[in-house]
Amino acid sequence: MPQVEMQSEIPLFFEDRASHISDNPDWRELCWVSGREPRLWMRPEMYQGLMRSVQQQLELTTDHSLLEVGCAAGMLAKGFAPLCKQYVGLDIAPGAVAKARTLGLPNATFEVANAQQMVYPDGAFDRAVCYDVLTNFDSFAKVEPILREMVRMVKPGGKALVGSIPDESCKEAFLKRAGEVSKELDAKFGPLPPPPQKHRGPWKRLASFFKKEPPASTPEIVCYYFRKEDFLRLGQELNVHVEIGAVHDENPYAAYRFNVIYSQIR
Ligand SMILES: C[S@@+](CC[C@H](N)C(=O)[O-])C[C@H]1O[C@@H](n2cnc3c(N)ncnc32)[C@H](O)[C@@H]1O
DSSP: OOOOOOOOOHHHHHHHHHTTTTTSHHHHHHHHHOOHHHHTSSSSHHHHHHHHHHHHHHHOTTTEEEEESSOOTTTTTHHHGGGGSSSEEEOOHHHHHHHHHHHHOOEEEEEOOOTOOOOTTOOOOEEEEEOGEEEEEEEEHHHHHHHHHHHEEEEEEEEEEEEEEEEEEGGGHHHHHHHHHHHHHHHHHOOOOOOOOOOOOOHHHHHHHHHHOOOOOOOOOOOOBOOHHHHHHHHHEEEEOEEEEETTTTTTTTGGGEEEEEEEEO
16 A cells, blocks of 8 residues: 655645635635636536536446545535435545535535545445546655545446546646637636635734734645556556546647546446
């Protein structure tokens, strides 16, 4: 079993983001907590494309239980929960989980947990998904425990999908495209909207007004890239079927990212 090593800045970054949003967060706030570009994800076809591709690649039905690893404040839970029987979202950032619980999704529960050491028994779920999370880890060695846990927790015949993984073999082309997309969005929608206001109680606001406190520094996070070969090798080692899937066409970065689907043999 590889050594489990946490990246301590990850929960800090997402906790800070969750502290900027209200209960029952709106779409813009959900984008903020998930670190998504709001001008891109405001387009319904982006979100619908993501949902459709994950549903197809996981062969997800309304009879299935689904675990989402790294659910943040539930942006994807809103789409996944209606596609399955029972949805469970987990995330390491308690503030994000608290906001997800206010969404009022009837067949969904949300838990605070570290995906590298999950507590569910073997085969607890029919399906598992982890989307746009691995990119926050700086090495395959750190994501490997998450993948092993996801595979362990799906039933025989079940599937685990890890999604939208930045492909190391086309990093330069991806960065070039990111610059172009940013310019296209500026031209179409104007500059990036400011982040939602941080939510602080009235006493804290008053105290900081009189103390003239400098604004709190915001934690930062970096995105990392991965090699398909590492995911294929792990699948062989775990004795599961592995497929590399495409990211949905509506995503302007589809050519530079990939999904991995691990299927448990019956
Ligand atoms: C970029 S956000 C993506 C959220 C959501 N999957 C989406 O696509 O909108 C990554 C999320 O993964 C969570 N995360 C990072 N490391 C984690 C870990 N070790 N265990 C559980 N959650 C983790 C973060 O707290 C954050 O909410």
